[in-house]
Amino acid sequence: MSFSVTPIAPLEAARHFIDKIQKPSRLLVAISGGSDSTGLLMALDRVCRDAGRADISLHAVSIDHALRPESGAEARGVAALCTRMGIPHHLRRWDTAKPATGLSAAARLARYALIADVADDIGADMIVVGHTRGDQLETIAMRGARSARQDNLGLAGMADAMLYGGRHWIVRPFLNSTRQDIRDFLSGEGQSWVEDPSNDDMKYERVRTRHLPLLEDRSLMDQSIQRSTLALDAAHFVENAFQSYGHGLVGLPVACLDASSATLRYALSAVACVIGGRRFSMAAQTLDKVVSFAMQSEPGRMTAGRVVFDRRREALYLMRENRDLPAIMIPGGGKAIWDGRMEVANLSGLDMTFRAAGSDMVAADFPASVPAGVVRRVRQTLPVIESHEGPQLAESRPEAVSMRPVLAPYDVFLPRFDYELANRIARLVGRGTYPPAPL
Structure with a gap:
C-alpha cells in the first residue's frame, strides 16, 4: 500500500x-x-x-x-x-x-x-x-x-x-x-x-x-518497500521453477537457484511456511542460512522452520521434518487441522486417530527421479489412520476421509500483497485458489 x-x-x-x-x-x-x-x-x-x-x-x-x-x-x-x-x-x-x-x-x-x-x-x-x-x-x-x-x-x-x-x-x-x-x-x-x-x-x-x-x-x-512487486516476482518464480511430487514434497531445480536473491528468499520463505505448516516466516537470519545452504554446490541437508532442505546435485527438495508430528483423534463426522498442513474431515461414523507414518513408513508413490533417501523421509511424515489392519495412508480411504491441503500463512489472513503468490502455491500443492478481491 x-x-x-x-x-x-x-x-x-x-x-x-x-x-x-x-x-x-x-x-x-x-x-x-x-x-x-x-x-x-x-x-x-x-x-x-x-x-x-x-x-x-x-x-x-x-x-x-x-x-x-x-x-x-x-x-x-x-x-x-x-x-x-x-x-x-x-x-x-x-x-x-x-x-x-x-x-x-x-x-x-x-x-x-x-x-x-x-x-x-x-x-x-x-x-x-x-x-x-x-x-x-x-x-x-x-x-x-x-x-x-x-x-x-x-x-x-x-x-x-x-x-x-x-x-x-x-x-x-x-x-x-x-x-x-x-x-x-x-x-x-x-x-x-x-x-x-x-x-x-x-x-x-x-x-x-x-x-x-x-x-x-x-x-x-x-521506508515502505515495493512488496507487491517483489511478491509478484516470487509468484512467477514459484510457478515456473518449483515442482510438486505430491505428498507434501516440492523441489527446486538447481538451475533455478540463480534467480535474484530477493525473489528467491521471498519464494523459499513462503513455500517453506506451507510445507512446514507454519503461519509465520522463519527469522531473517535463519532464512539467510537457508539461502546460503541452497546456493552451495555440494549435496547436504539442513532443517529450519520444521522443513528439511535436502540439497542434491539436480534439485533442492523441501519436505516436512519428521519431528513433533501430532496424533489427533477426530470424531465421526468431525473435522480438524492436522499438523498445520492438512484439513481432515472424518466422513465415517467412527472415531479415527490421525498421526504421521513415522517408522511404519507406509507406501506412497513418487516419481522414479526422486532420490530414495528423500522418498524415505517424506513417507515418515505422511498422515495415516489407525485401524485394526494397522496404519493406512489417510488418502487411501477416500470413502472415510477427505483431505485438503492447508496454506498456513494464508488461510487465516492473506494480504493483497501476496494474493498471486498464494494462488501459485495453492496450485503447486493441489489446492483450490483464493477468491479475487472485489475492488
Missing part, C-alpha cells in the same frame, strides 16, 4: 472507495464506537446517499469483547446510532474464556471470526474497517523497530485489502486519512465517539509507539 503525498480527507477517501464499486454490494462496516470506525460508517453513509447509490447497502457490526465493564453500554450506544441512521446493526459478544497471555492477539482473532460469522449471515460482499494513516505509520514503526534490515517486508505496512478465512475480503478505505481529520469530520456532524482507555495504556507496544516523535518524520513513509 503506497502512501499519498498528503493525507486524504475522510469524505474524499469514502467517495474514492464507493466509486470503485461497480455492482450492487452489501458492505459490513465494523464499528466499535471509536472515532475512526464511527467516522467510517458516517462517511460511507453520506457518500452513498449523496451519490444516489441505492445499489449499495450498509450494515454495521460491533464486537463486545467483554473486557471492560462499560463495553456493553458502548455497544448499545453504537446500536442506537445505527438505528437513527437507518443502518442494520449486528452485535456479537466474545464469550469464550480469555487467555492469560497474548490477549490482544486472541481478541483480534476472535473479533474477525465473529465479524465473519455476521458477514456469512447477511451475505456481505466486503467487510470494511477503519484503520487510518496513523495506524499504518505505527505499524511500520513497530516493525522497523524489530528489524532494521532493508529486506524487512514489514516496512510495507498494512495492505489496503486482506482476505480473511479464505472467503471474506476486508478493506481499509481510510489508510491515507488521519485520525484528526476524521474527528474534525465527526465534530462537524455533531457526532461524539467513545474513547477506549486502552488507547492510552503504555503497556501496549502500539500505544508506546504512538507517542514517539519518530512518527512525525516523513522518512518513515519512505
Whole structure:
C-alpha cells in the first residue's frame, strides 16, 4: 500500500472507495464506537446517499469483547446510532474464556471470526474497517523497530485489502486519512465517539509507539518497500521453477537457484511456511542460512522452520521434518487441522486417530527421479489412520476421509500483497485458489 503525498480527507477517501464499486454490494462496516470506525460508517453513509447509490447497502457490526465493564453500554450506544441512521446493526459478544497471555492477539482473532460469522449471515460482499494513516505509520514503526534490515517486508505496512478465512475480503478505505481529520469530520456532524482507555495504556507496544516523535518524520513513509512487486516476482518464480511430487514434497531445480536473491528468499520463505505448516516466516537470519545452504554446490541437508532442505546435485527438495508430528483423534463426522498442513474431515461414523507414518513408513508413490533417501523421509511424515489392519495412508480411504491441503500463512489472513503468490502455491500443492478481491 503506497502512501499519498498528503493525507486524504475522510469524505474524499469514502467517495474514492464507493466509486470503485461497480455492482450492487452489501458492505459490513465494523464499528466499535471509536472515532475512526464511527467516522467510517458516517462517511460511507453520506457518500452513498449523496451519490444516489441505492445499489449499495450498509450494515454495521460491533464486537463486545467483554473486557471492560462499560463495553456493553458502548455497544448499545453504537446500536442506537445505527438505528437513527437507518443502518442494520449486528452485535456479537466474545464469550469464550480469555487467555492469560497474548490477549490482544486472541481478541483480534476472535473479533474477525465473529465479524465473519455476521458477514456469512447477511451475505456481505466486503467487510470494511477503519484503520487510518496513523495506524499504518505505527505499524511500520513497530516493525522497523524489530528489524532494521532493508529486506524487512514489514516496512510495507498494512495492505489496503486482506482476505480473511479464505472467503471474506476486508478493506481499509481510510489508510491515507488521519485520525484528526476524521474527528474534525465527526465534530462537524455533531457526532461524539467513545474513547477506549486502552488507547492510552503504555503497556501496549502500539500505544508506546504512538507517542514517539519518530512518527512525525516523513522518512518513515519512505521506508515502505515495493512488496507487491517483489511478491509478484516470487509468484512467477514459484510457478515456473518449483515442482510438486505430491505428498507434501516440492523441489527446486538447481538451475533455478540463480534467480535474484530477493525473489528467491521471498519464494523459499513462503513455500517453506506451507510445507512446514507454519503461519509465520522463519527469522531473517535463519532464512539467510537457508539461502546460503541452497546456493552451495555440494549435496547436504539442513532443517529450519520444521522443513528439511535436502540439497542434491539436480534439485533442492523441501519436505516436512519428521519431528513433533501430532496424533489427533477426530470424531465421526468431525473435522480438524492436522499438523498445520492438512484439513481432515472424518466422513465415517467412527472415531479415527490421525498421526504421521513415522517408522511404519507406509507406501506412497513418487516419481522414479526422486532420490530414495528423500522418498524415505517424506513417507515418515505422511498422515495415516489407525485401524485394526494397522496404519493406512489417510488418502487411501477416500470413502472415510477427505483431505485438503492447508496454506498456513494464508488461510487465516492473506494480504493483497501476496494474493498471486498464494494462488501459485495453492496450485503447486493441489489446492483450490483464493477468491479475487472485489475492488
